[in-house]
Amino acid sequence: MKNLVILGAGTAGTMMANHLIKALPKSQWQITIVDQFKSHYYQPGFLFIPFGTYQPEDVKKTIDEFIPKGVKLVKEEINKIDNETDSVLLKNGNTIKYDILIIATGCKTAPEEIPGMKGDTWYKNIFDFYTFEGSCALAKKLETWPGGKLVVHITEMPIKCPVAPLEFAFLADDFFTKRGIRDKVEISYVTPLSGAFTKPKTTETLNYLLQEKNIKIVPDFAVEHIEGENGKMFDYGGEEVDFDLxxxxxxxxxxxxxxxxxFGDDLNFVPTDKHTLQSKVKENIFVIGDATNVPASKAGSVAHFQAEILTENILKYIEGKPLKPDFDGHANCFIETGKGKALLIDFNYDVEPVKGKFPFAGIGPLNLLEESAFNHFGKMAFRWVYWNMLLPARKIPFVTPKMSKAGKQLDDITV
Structure with missing residues (x-):
């Protein structure tokens, strides 16, 4: 009996377990998934908790619900991987041997990296919404916050779901408008990027929306330290941004x-072939989702596309056949813009988001890079899709792992 071990039972790891239990002969392979946590979170839902759209219970289920029968779940903390002996060492002292290893350990926030960020005012006037605890604490804060200077800030790239901070700024504009205090709230969007997003045409559209909603953008801001007590944030060039929240x-x-x-890089991401998803550490180690260093968005849709391609490459590796370099960086993201509307972007390593129709050329029904209520419905429906299709590794009809160029206005592509 050979052993395939998956590290991490988040989005990517759970999808791989569900794909591989169907693909590998049970008489030959034991699949084991290792994760220390009890809960599985619908992380895109963290964005909506501060505004009361979702309640905490809407985004939380148990890990066990999504691990398929026949896969062994080990609920222990991982100490380290010994790639020389093909072993995973657990914090409890036990060792798990593997023939094939899939690293799906994701990524986490590290507020301690910036002096003053996680200080005495953490969860008082400084919050994150990328964690369950942070989004819940922020929800309580916003219930009674009277207004002032709200700063939405990105420390550095890469981050999970690069559009989420923009969505937060747009939804905050809508939230305070509905509360009747928008005129008492000054919203600033502070980013280390030179614009609102990483792709030029999308940046142009999003910069316009920020301007339209009276959200000030502060670009090229590389935060050096924060003084929470004084409500001040400083960058390496000496620029200062004031905040109340x-x-x-x-x-x-x-x-x-x-x-x-x-064997990680400076941010502990695993060196990975960006097309095959085989690690550059050792040939029997593969990486998926947020744990990789591939230059694709760290988002659930990306992990979904990667999982289909990685499953095929795992089977080819077992058969001794060349791996297919089929992952093209495909990402598909809804961007909430407030007032019941959203944008949809679809792109990959080489093709930036452009206008067009999705998923059917000329028909849609979804419009790319344009606000619409239909896109908003798509965003809100994604929670059901996540629990019922993505995690169980069911194919989403008409959406392919490799990006389709059909229906896209490609006359102005940036490569």
């Missing part, structure tokens, strides 16, 4: 077990 996206880093294993 700071909603920040801290540095995102790979799991500490990658650091202890000795």
């Amino acid at each position: 700071l909603v920040t996206v801290p540095t995102n880093m790979g799991d500490d077990c990658i650091l202890r294993s000795g």
Whole structure:
């Protein structure tokens, strides 16, 4: 009996377990998934908790619900990976041997990386919404916050779901308008990027929306330290931003077990072939989702597309066949813009988001890079899709792992 071990029972790891239990002969392979946590979170839902759209119970289920029968679940903390002996060392002292290893340990926020961020005013006037605890604490804060200077801030890239901070700014505009205090709230969007997003055409659209909603953008801001008591944030060039309420996206880093294993990059992400998803550490180690260092968005849709391709490459590896370089960086994201509307973007490594129709050329029914109520319905329906289709590794009709160019206005592509 051979052993395939998956580290992490989050989005990517759970999808791989569900794909592989169907693909590998049970008489030959034992699949084991390792995760220390009891709960599985619908992380895109964290965005909506501060505004009361979702309640905490709407985004939380138990890990066990989604692990398929026949897969062994080990609820222990990972110490490190010993790739020389093909072993995973657990914090309790036990060792798990593997023939194939899939690293799906995700990434986490690290507010301690910036001096003053996680200080005495953490969860008082400085909050994140990228964690369950942070989004719940922020919800309580916003219930009674009277207004002032709200700063939505990104520390550095890469981050999970690069559009989420923008969505928060747009939804905050809508939230305070509905509360009748928008004229008492000054919203600033502070980013290390030179614009609202990483892609030029999308940045153009999003910059316009920020301007339209009277949200000030402060670009090229590389935060050096924060003084929470004084409500001030400073960058390395000496620029200063004042705040009454700071909603920040801290540095995102790979799991500490990658650091202890000795083969991650500076942020503990695993060096990975961006097309095959085989690690550059050892040929029997593969990486998926937020744990990789591939230059694709760290989002659930990306992990979904990666999972289909990685499953095929795992089977090819077992058969001794060349791996297919089929992952093209495909990402598909709804961007909430407030007032019951959203944008939809679809892109990959080489093709930036452009206008068009999705998923059917000329028909849609979804419009790309344009606000619509239909896109908003798509965003809100995604929670059901996540629990009932993505995690169980069911195919989403008409959406392919590799990005389709059909229906896209490609005359002005940036490569």
